[in-house]
Amino acid sequence: MPAEIPPSFSTVPPSRFVRPLVLRRIGFLIPLCLFLGLSLYHLSLPGLHYDEAREAGVNAMQLLLGQPVEAFRGAAVRIAGQAFPLMVQDYIGALNVYLALPFLAAGGIHVVSLRLLPVLMGALTLLLTYRLAGRLGGPVAAGAAALLLAVDPSFVFWSRQGIFVTNITALLAVAAAGASLRVARRGRLADWAVLGGLCGLGLWAKLLFVWVIGGGLVIALAALGARRRGLLPSPPEIPRRWIGPVVGLGALLLGGLPLWIFNLQTGGTLISIFSNLDRSYYGVQNADFLHNVARRAAQVGVLLRGEHFWYLGAVASNRAAPWLLAALLALAIIAWGVHPSRRPAALMPLIGAMAFVALYVAQSAFTVSDLFVTHYATLLPFLMLVAGLAAGVAARTAGRVGAIVAMALVLSWAAGSVGVDARYHRALSISGGHSAHSDAIYRLADDLDQRSGRPVVALDLGMDAPVEFLTAGRVNPVELFGYERLDAPDPGFADRVALYLDRPDTLYILHAPEDTVFRGRREALEAMAREAGYRVVVEQVIRERTQRPLFLVIRVVP
Numbered sequence: 366m367p368a369e370i371p372p373s374f375s376t377v378p379p380s381r382f383v384r385p386l387v388l389r390r391i392g393f394l395i396p397l398c399l400f401l402g403l404s405l406y407h408l409s410l411p412g413l414h415y416d417e418a419r420e421a422g423v424n425a426m427q428l429l430l431g432q433p434v435e436a437f438r439g440a441a442v443r444i445a446g447q448a449f450p451l452m453v454q455d456y457i458g459a460l461n462v463y464l465a466l467p468f469l470a471a472g473g474i475h476v477v478s479l480r481l482l483p484v485l486m487g488a489l490t491l492l493l494t495y496r497l498a499g500r501l502g503g504p505v506a507a508g509a510a511a512l513l514l515a516v517d518p519s520f521v522f523w524s525r526q527g528i529f530v531t532n533i534t535a536l537l538a539v540a541a542a543g544a545s546l547r548v549a550r551r552g553r554l555a556d557w558a559v560l561g562g563l564c565g566l567g568l569w570a571k572l573l574f575v576w577v578i579g580g581g582l583v584i585a586l587a588a589l590g591a592r593r594r595g596l597l598p599s600p601p602e603i604p605r606r607w608i609g610p611v612v613g614l615g616a617l618l619l620g621g622l623p624l625w626i627f628n629l630q631t632g633g634t635l636i637s638i639f640s641n642l643d644r645s646y647y648g649v650q651n652a653d654f655l656h657n658v659a660r661r662a663a664q665v666g667v668l669l670r671g672e673h674f675w676y677l678g679a680v681a682s683n684r685a686a687p688w689l690l691a692a693l694l695a696l697a698i699i700a701w702g703v704h705p706s707r708r709p710a711a712l713m714p715l716i717g718a719m720a721f722v723a724l725y726v727a728q729s730a731f732t733v734s735d736l737f738v739t740h741y742a743t744l745l746p747f748l749m750l751v752a753g754l755a756a757g758v759a760a761r762t763a764g765r766v767g768a769i770v771a772m773a774l775v776l777s778w779a780a781g782s783v784g785v786d787a788r789y790h791r792a793l794s795i796s797g798g799h800s801a802h803s804d805a806i807y808r809l810a811d812d813l814d815q816r817s818g819r820p821v822v823a824l825d826l827g828m829d830a831p832v833e834f835l836t837a838g839r840v841n842p843v844e845l846f847g848y849e850r851l852d853a854p855d856p857g858f859a860d861r862v863a864l865y866l867d868r869p870d871t872l873y874i875l876h877a878p879e880d881t882v883f884r885g886r887r888e889a890l891e892a893m894a895r896e897a898g899y900r901v902v903v904e905q906v907i908r909e910r911t912q913r914p915l916f917l918v919i920r921v922v923p
Contacts, residue, residue, distance in 0.1 A: 392508040393495050396515035400491055403521045403786050404484050409476045411677060411798025412806040417528040418830035420453040421461035422479050425469050428462070432838050438631045442623075451627040455637035456572035456733060458623055461528050474837045483527020486536050491515055493539040494746045500546060501714035501750075502757030505768055509775045510753025514746055516782040518671030518683070518789060523742050526802075530742040537567040538577045539746050545581060549588065554612050561613035565620020572634065573729070573740055580724035584717050597710055637733050647735035657730035664738045665726060668745065671785045673738050676803075678796025681788040683781035689774050690748075693755040694719075696771060700763035711762065715754040722747055752778075797910040800880050801827050805915045809907045810835035812918065813842075813872065822865055824875040824886040828916070832874075842874060846883045853885040862890060866897060869922050872904070877914040887919075894921045 413422075427434045434441065434448045438455075441448035450459045465482050472478030494514055499507030514520050523530045544560035547553075567574035591597045618625070628634050644650055649657065667673050669690065672682035694715075701712055725744050732740070756775055760768035797804035809828070813821060814836045821842040823829045829842040845862055849855040865871045875887055891901050899921050907916035
């Protein structure tokens, strides 16, 4: 964030205005270096997750290598004979596909190349969070928010697999918050256009961005009310102010254009919403708001402690993090309360950030999928913004003592987070990741690649896209398990498998029983084989580093 130049520039010694600029740059460079060091270390671990491959890697690889593009629901825009996919799921856009292209072009079809994209997204999110906190709360707020975010275990490890959590929504959310601040202070048409465009891109990137927009609208209305009461300064008068929202809406429609085209072609997003409105695909009762919001509130604590990464090989926890956040908030309120002026405007940014967090949590009680903690990847920068703004209030209203106490709390929190990061990295280097995040997927891909040219059938979720990406399309498993039922094969399963049953060179891949998602498929295959006079043999067992079986490669032979 640029330092303000003193008005009497010519009479002020250079050191007087250079020093704040240097300190502010260092205030960001330290968190940035910490983040990059923690996020880039052993970047190929854990193993490539299905969502990383399906939601960016495979389509980007196909576009680069000139392979036929497998567009989700067949929805694509065709330019010069080339199909460009619009979405990767009904509620997740193909934005990451196109952003990954230069990384794969430069670094090759490789996991590290793919993951450099979300790490860069994380670094940009860190920068924008620093700038937003600085504009709202000053340099102490900026430094505290950036430091806490940079070393936060969730931010670090989600950035490493950011396509898995669509972490670009966090970048777009913080960018939209900064744009909304410019709209509130200046109201220029260009600011409205940027804000609308960012919101449109966010909706395309992932539909949950509607929670960001909803929270932002409520905060904007509350800010208007505060201005009318004189609690906040009024912006300069702008002729024909109504034009700004119109421009913003137009930019939103333009930014989300691929989403609208997708629904004109398939109606997929609308189908997903209305078919999961009452009870989601994963069994969430959306009408049970109090139960769901209680689960979501508990997840905020889990998020702050960083204790949800069991699949890295251990569970580590910064137990003090929620208490330190509470202490920062209490310190800010007390410091403001004892200050002689007690100006309401000094607390408004903090109150607004806290309100946004609460609104996001409340809206997230409704879902078309499940109450996944990964949905809070978008919220995480705003939690650290709350902490940073609290530290900034304490520093501004309680002077040097308040700043020292606030930074002591921030540094204690950051030190605990770094300790958790180190424990996760140590565990990951031993385990290689577990279950859907295991690096055993690399060994499965290598095994199948050595036998490329043979038909490969996937009898469970989570294997086809990573294998296709890791083998650069040389092995392209066909998913035959069917998505209709989790507990048993659907009626059409037998007909689909029958096409391969008489081919003894066909390889069937599936998970070991403990990790099976779509159950009953192996048993159904074995029953079909017996009826046809065949038998099922296990050709290969792919194990995690802990020697726990994860993948099975089987064949049907006479």
